[in-house]
Amino acid sequence: MVDVTLWSSMRRFADGQETVSVAGNTVGEVLQNLVTSYPGLEPVIEDGASLAVNGEYAGDSLQMEIKEGDEVFLLQRVRGG
């Protein structure tokens, strides 16, 4: 299981939890399982929300590997320039 910390404006879509635990070995699997466990997060993720894994922004790299114990943040979409 991977512990995912949510930005506070997303917590209302996950029963108010700051950190949720989901299964998954890649960014794509974790995002999919977040939606399965917390359907309210679907529009957040569809909008382009991304994970940061051990300080590295995953962006659109759904294949990026994640393992138990990694630091994982779910961030609302941050647009670059």
Place this chain on the structure above:
Amino acid sequence: MAFDQEKDQFRVLGTRPDRPDGLDKVTGKARYGADMSASGMLHGAIVRSPHAHARIVKIDASKALAMKGVKAVVTRADFPDGQKGEDWNIMENCMAGERALYDGHAVAAVAATTPWLARDAAKAVEVEYEILPHVTDVDKAMQDGAPVIREGAANYSVPEGMHPNVVRFIEFGHGDVEKGFEEADVVMENSYTTEATHQGYIEPHACLAQMGSDGRGELWCCTQGHWFVRRMSAACLGIEVSKLRVTPSEIGGGFGGKTTVFIDPVALALSRKADRPVKIVMSREEVLRATGPTAAASMDVKIGMTKDGKMTAGKAVFRMTGGAFPMAPVDSALACAFACYDLENVQHEGYDVMSNRPKQAAYRAPGSPMAAFAVESLVDEMCRELKLDPLEVRLKNAAKEGTKSSAGPTYPRIGLVETLEAAKAHPHFTAPLGPNQGRGIASGYWMNWGGETSVSLALSEDGTVTVSVGTPDIGGSRASVAMMAAEALGVEYEDVRVNVVETGALGVNEPTHGSRATFATGLATIEAATQAKKTLCERAAAKWGIDAEAVIWEDGCAKPSGPNAGEFPPLSIGEICAKMGRTGGPISGHFEATPMGFGGSFGTHIVDVEVDPETGHTSVVRYTVVQDAGKAIHPSYVEGQFQGGAAQGIGWALNEEYIYGEDGRLQNPIFLDYRVPVASDLPMIDTVIVEVPNPGHPYGVRGVGETGITPPLPAIANAVADATGQRLRGLPVSPPKILAAIKG
């Protein structure tokens, strides 16, 4: 991918060879967007709304169409419906539907045989408007009773009860800010504003479009990202993406503003209707009225600090408007706001607000300069209140590797402390100041980006190298990519040619944005070169009759290596390539990926200003940029990026602003009234390149294009405060504002 720690001596990297595009540019041979032409070409002109907000009652183009030489008129009715999300926003911005949403919004377009006729015909198009109430100020747009730009535009993030113009809400942070403020000896809270500014690229948008009767099209345009242009234009026209081929021209500046489309779908629609090629070239007035400036911002910042300068908590509440559409960069502004600081307690709130302004586009580190202005101004105010050295306070609180960032994730290896130390050691920092002069410092950050990237590298029969890339060269990336290819292959820089190729030649490439080109395209080029080297070694091994594993690539040659490899003279790249047709076929390398590990860049700036107490005019008398480049591939280009960012930031701080009248119309849509700094306004901008290698790149590269615009806004404001004793919290700190503050 780990940085090659063992290789810290480079043959090509770090040198300063001539730029490959230099000769064409100084001799006028380089072809920009407006230089393109085609047989039978028509010229397009766009009819624009003179109103900030109006319902389009009727468009009558009969008089225009009756003019000899006018071949087509298009309105929104000539584009299909059905776009969703951001595609709909782009369509609506390129051509208004039911309402004009800002001064300058396109409502129709004509194509005619000459540019002058097209302009006259555009004036002959009669548009009947019902003028509606408008709002251009971000704070007023959020208030009860403000005109609603578009009902139902808010996304999932906006809590109930907010004004419909609030379309996105963001909140994040960690720790307990109230506890942090209680632990402070001094807590200060102030509000700051910045106006919208334009990227100010010298080359206006231009394109040439040709749609065939078979539904396929070609487009030549100046852009930072032709795959984006292809996708967006295809969505507007309702055609499959692959039916459109887009070729980029040379580009006279972009700074983020050429990562989207404004005229391209319109030119394609005109071409489709007229069955002739159509060229559109924007005027400067059109560029300022109807292409993306950055957002306007209204920001509240609160910081707690102990007497010895330890920051105990920080809170930022930002409101930004990116015009009549969502996507003001409030998210990245907040992510950067406290990025320089190691804060146990930090809280951010952001509101993306719609108003009757043009649709904002990315502008060099979108959002970060405004955020830095607010936070770094308040830090400076607190240092003055507590009589602390602002640089020492920054060092005391600096984020470093292992720090929990203000956005949450833990920082990998970063170089903020190194930039602060280098600034502290620079002679500028301790140089004496003259009368009416003041000094300001500030730090800034941009997170950078990787993005979809595809590169091909092909070897010629003589061993020279062609690299095909998909990232338009807006800041020297052809030189840096050629240098990395030369380094990786062991060939001369002059033997590598880098071409920016059209959309049919490679897989999807994101634009040159997010300071990604040298990082991502460079990384892909190194990987493509590695593939080519493997093939070169295999060809040499076959010739020698030994295992490929017994061949190494060194100094541009294949060499036998290992105890059983045998004795053979090295085979050069030219010798192998001369026979490649007979030894297995062409030799090339290809790489495509969405690379991660892009590594953010921090910078610290020092500026001295002199303020004329009689006029309020500010002169920048000395300026020093210190920034982490990871590894400077071509130091002159890196320095140029540092200087360019500083110059744009100085303009933003001192003069540049969108000025709207009571009628909601832009009052200064020409460069005489919208004043960017020119060479005579600027001193020589000194630069210090700090190199803290990025572990995510084989050569340690960090993007450098954007961070440089972040510190100038607060650094200038801090220097003006030092010179005058007056703190100005709204940009630009223009002469009238300074004079009013001095005179009380």
